[in-house]
Amino acid sequence: MNILGDLINSMIMFGVPLLLVALGGMFTERGGVINIALEGVMIIGGLAACLFLRAADLGGWGQSAPQLAMLLAILVAGAVGILFSLLLAFAAINLKADQVIGGTALNIFAPAFAIILTWAIQGQGQTTINLPKWLRIGRVVTENDGFLYRVLFKNFYLTTIVAVVLFILAIVVLYKTRFGLRLRSCGEHPSAADSVGINVYKMRYAGTAISGFLAGIGGLAFTVAAGSGFVATVAGYGFLALAVMIFGNWKPLNILGAALFFSLFKVVGSYASSIAFLPHFTGVSNSQYIYQMLPYVVTMVVLVFTSKKSRAPKSEGIPYDKGQR
Amino acid sequence: MSRFREKILGAGPLSIVSSLISIVIGLLFGCALLFILKPAAAPHGIVSMLTAGFSAPEKFAKVLYQAAPLIMTGLSVGFAFKTGLFNIGASGQYTVGACLALICGIVLKMPWWAGLIASMIGGAVWGAFPGVLKAYFNVNEVITSIMFNWIGLFAVNLVLSNIPSVLANYYGAANADRTAALAAANKSAIIPNLGLDKVLNSNYMNISVFLAAILAIVMYIILNKTVFGYELKACGHNRNASIYAGINARRNIVLSMIISGALSGIAGGLYYLAGTGQYTIDKNLLQMGFNGIPVALLATSNPVGTIFTGMFISYIQVGGDAMQPEFAVENITVIVSVIIYLSAFALLMRNVISRPLLRRSGLKTAEEHEDDGRPSGGGLLPKSDSEGEVTGQ
Numbered sequence: 001m002n003i004l005g006d007l008i009n010s011m012i013m014f015g016v017p018l019l020l021v022a023l024g025g026m027f028t029e030r031g032g033v034i035n036i037a038l039e040g041v042m043i044i045g046g047l048a049a050c051l052f053l054r055a056a057d058l059g060g061w062g063q064s065a066p067q068l069a070m071l072l073a074i075l076v077a078g079a080v081g082i083l084f085s086l087l088l089a090f091a092a093i094n095l096k097a098d099q100v101i102g103g104t105a106l107n108i109f110a111p112a113f114a115i116i117l118t119w120a121i122q123g124q125g126q127t128t129i130n131l132p133k134w135l136r137i138g139r140v141v142t143e144n145d146g147f148l149y150r151v152l153f154k155n156f157y158l159t160t161i162v163a164v165v166l167f168i169l170a171i172v173v174l175y176k177t178r179f180g181l182r183l184r185s186c187g188e189h190p191s192a193a194d195s196v197g198i199n200v201y202k203m204r205y206a207g208t209a210i211s212g213f214l215a216g217i218g219g220l221a222f223t224v225a226a227g228s229g230f231v232a233t234v235a236g237y238g239f240l241a242l243a244v245m246i247f248g249n250w251k252p253l254n255i256l257g258a259a260l261f262f263s264l265f266k267v268v269g270s271y272a273s274s275i276a277f278l279p280h281f282t283g284v285s286n287s288q289y290i291y292q293m294l295p296y297v298v299t300m301v302v303l304v305f306t307s308k309k310s311r312a313p314k315s316e317g318i319p320y321d322k323g324q325r
Numbered sequence: 326m327s328r329f330r331e332k333i334l335g336a337g338p339l340s341i342v343s344s345l346i347s348i349v350i351g352l353l354f355g356c357a358l359l360f361i362l363k364p365a366a367a368p369h370g371i372v373s374m375l376t377a378g379f380s381a382p383e384k385f386a387k388v389l390y391q392a393a394p395l396i397m398t399g400l401s402v403g404f405a406f407k408t409g410l411f412n413i414g415a416s417g418q419y420t421v422g423a424c425l426a427l428i429c430g431i432v433l434k435m436p437w438w439a440g441l442i443a444s445m446i447g448g449a450v451w452g453a454f455p456g457v458l459k460a461y462f463n464v465n466e467v468i469t470s471i472m473f474n475w476i477g478l479f480a481v482n483l484v485l486s487n488i489p490s491v492l493a494n495y496y497g498a499a500n501a502d503r504t505a506a507l508a509a510a511n512k513s514a515i516i517p518n519l520g521l522d523k524v525l526n527s528n529y530m531n532i533s534v535f536l537a538a539i540l541a542i543v544m545y546i547i548l549n550k551t552v553f554g555y556e557l558k559a560c561g562h563n564r565n566a567s568i569y570a571g572i573n574a575r576r577n578i579v580l581s582m583i584i585s586g587a588l589s590g591i592a593g594g595l596y597y598l599a600g601t602g603q604y605t606i607d608k609n610l611l612q613m614g615f616n617g618i619p620v621a622l623l624a625t626s627n628p629v630g631t632i633f634t635g636m637f638i639s640y641i642q643v644g645g646d647a648m649q650p651e652f653a654v655e656n657i658t659v660i661v662s663v664i665i666y667l668s669a670f671a672l673l674m675r676n677v678i679s680r681p682l683l684r685r686s687g688l689k690t691a692e693e694h695e696d697d698g699r700p701s702g703g704g705l706l707p708k709s710d711s712e713g714e715v716t717g718q
Contacts (some may be wrong), residue, residue, distance in 0.1 A: 022400075034627060036467065087666070091666065091669055091670055095669075095670040095673050096670070096673065097669035097670035097673070098669050100411050100467060101411075101618075101622065101665060101668070101669040102666060102669040102670075104413065104618060104665060105662045105663070105665035105666035105669060106666070108615060108618075108661065108665065109659060109662035109663070109666070110660040111655075111658075112655035112656075112658035112659045112662065113655075113659055115653060115655045115679070116653055116655050116656060116659065117357070119653055120362055122652065195485075216412070228449065236471070236475060239468070239471045239472075242468055243468050243472065246465070246468065253717075284483075284487060285486045285487055286482060286483060286486040286487070286606070287483075289479040289480075289482050289483040289486075290479075290483060292479050292608070293476055293479040293480060293483075295342045296472045296473075296479075297476060299472050300458075300469065300472050300473075300476070300717045303462075303464045303468065303469070304458060304462045304464060307462055307463050307464045308462065308463060309462075310463075
């Protein structure tokens with residue numbers, strides 16, 4: 001039972017970055033820009049937030065107001081994510097560059113830059129930025145705690161609460177506001193949107209910025225979920241989030257389901273050795289790779305079955321050119 | 326005179342100029358970064374970055390040694406670009422190719438050329454998955470090939486760690502986390518050097534860079550001088566028009582990904598059959614596949630251009646190694662990423678360069694030049710991609 005509790009807790013912990021980043025992907029793509037740089041934005045966001053937390057810890061004030069420091073770190077992650085994604089927006093929207101290549105450049109840039117900056121701050125070879133101990137909410141779980149307590153508080157951080165709030169906000173913004181409607185129109189038929197006076201460039205910038213905000217926070221959420229500090233990588237979660245977004249058919253509620261589904265598979269992999277009913281492949285050396293492969297294989301199978309029905313925004317990836325109207 | 330100007334402003338020279346500008350800006354950015362990081366050590370770092378590759382024969386041998394797989398992955402990415410596909414899965418195809426080559430060489434005691442053929446087949450199979458999924462199931466090949474990078478890496482790790490006779494400890498070495506050195510396992514699996522190692526005084530030197538160059542020329546001929554190549558490019562330029570003209574788009578997508586995968590697979594074979602590198606079982610994707618992307622972009626997907634851009638990327642990587650320990654090799658990665666970022670809007674840059682000259686001579690701008698290596702006006706992914714459906718037989 002304890003293992004089940006831990007497993008659900010981990011599933012939520014790893015589901016949060018997938019959810020946030022996939023929602024970010026949804027906002028850019030609904031606006032017509034493919035943001036393949038989400039992985040890079042996550043890394044840069046995580047880097048900035050962890051450096052901020054490190055400063056708060058060294059400065060001594062983080063300890064006295066831990067959740068305020070965490071909230072500020074989340075904002076830092078989001079803000080830096082916005083700045084970084086603006087590089088993509090500039091190339092994709094103003095310069096009409098190829099969005100996939102621009103995004104790939106940012107993905108290659110982010111981890112290398114993270115290592116350079118971490119070394120510059122912490123010293124040669126010190127790649128890991130350790131997270132301060134005071135971040136978590138609630139006390140450390142003991143054996144006597146009930147199931148529900150375990151599910152919630154085994155690992156619990158402010159990022160989870162923020163993710164819930166942002167998820168609700170995302171639904172409201174996308175479906176219930178004028179901005180959401182305009183954004184969606186820019187992803188479907190930008191020239192029609194332009195003809196009724198919507199500034200397509202502005203809307204696409206906004207979509208990309210929102211994705212940067214969410215992906216930046218997602219980077220921090222991944223780092224706290226991984227638990228061992230920031231090491232200049234988010235282990236492909238940015239790309240998994242893109243798959244989650246496609247699986248979730250560019251809709252917030254489906255994306256929530258897809259994110260939890262994928263994180264379940266990801267987490268089952270790491271808990272496989274302690275779950276009795278799963279095969280353990282004794283006799284196979286390095287059998288952990290079987291379970292590590294699992295989420296990606298499942299992603300592929302699911303995409304094969306869902307992609308026929310998938311409804312991507314019609315104009316995603318195509319630079320908008322006023323002159324082509 | 327106008328004839329001359331037309332030649333200067335043709336798509337080829339223009340691409341070269343815009344690539345050179347990307348490179349120069351990227352290098353300047355890198356130099357600035359070094360100065361910000363460690364002002365005192367920067368001048369020395371910059372000099373070693375820019376000159377290390379030519380500083381000694383054995384360094385130059387290292388440049389050629391790394392250039393061979395880079396040219397191959399660059400060819401791979403570029404070939405897929407020509408068909409309007411983005412093969413970001415070169416890393417997985419490279420890994421699978423390397424795995425098969427090593428099994429053939431170490432376990433089955435086959436000669437080097439058989440290992441290369443095996444690596445080609447491995448890469449082709451791994452490239453076929455994204456191709457088939459794209460053509461018949463309408464799954465975006467970018468997502469698929471990223472997923473297959475990870476699947477390939479974990480599968481190769483699993484396979485290699487379960488064949489005891491491929492690992493180094495089987496041949497008396499201490500470590501079980503890497504494949505055996507070819508010199509210990511099977512000398513005939515090492516790619517021959519034809520005495521070139523003596524010339525450059527380095528055992529990194531072999532014929533692989535020449536094999537890569539020959540394959541680049543073969544790819545150039547396939548793309549530009551055959552009906553098949555024409556069909557592939559037509560698919561890349563405008564998929565719907567090519568279907569209308571009777572070209573089987575689905576078949577071409579699959580074939581293009583198979584060939585692209587095969588080229589990446591050979592890259593893995595060339596690198597690991599050189600006898601100097603051992604495959605290490607690790608949970609990180611191999612960077613060689615991703616380094617093929619700047620190689621292809623700087624060459625605007627031209628196979629012959631790939632030979633030179635592959636050499637260049639290899640050259641600055643050797644420079645990056647020489648910058649250590651004052652500076653991390655990641656500085657080179659940052660420079661390369663800046664270069665890729667700039668080449669993303671290479672088309673725009675080409676127009677900026679050519680416009681003032683063109684205004685006088687009344688020639689076409691680069692946008693109107695047909696064969697600039699990019700299908701459909703700057704967008705790599707075909708326009709029909711968003712609707713996704715590949716119609717037609």
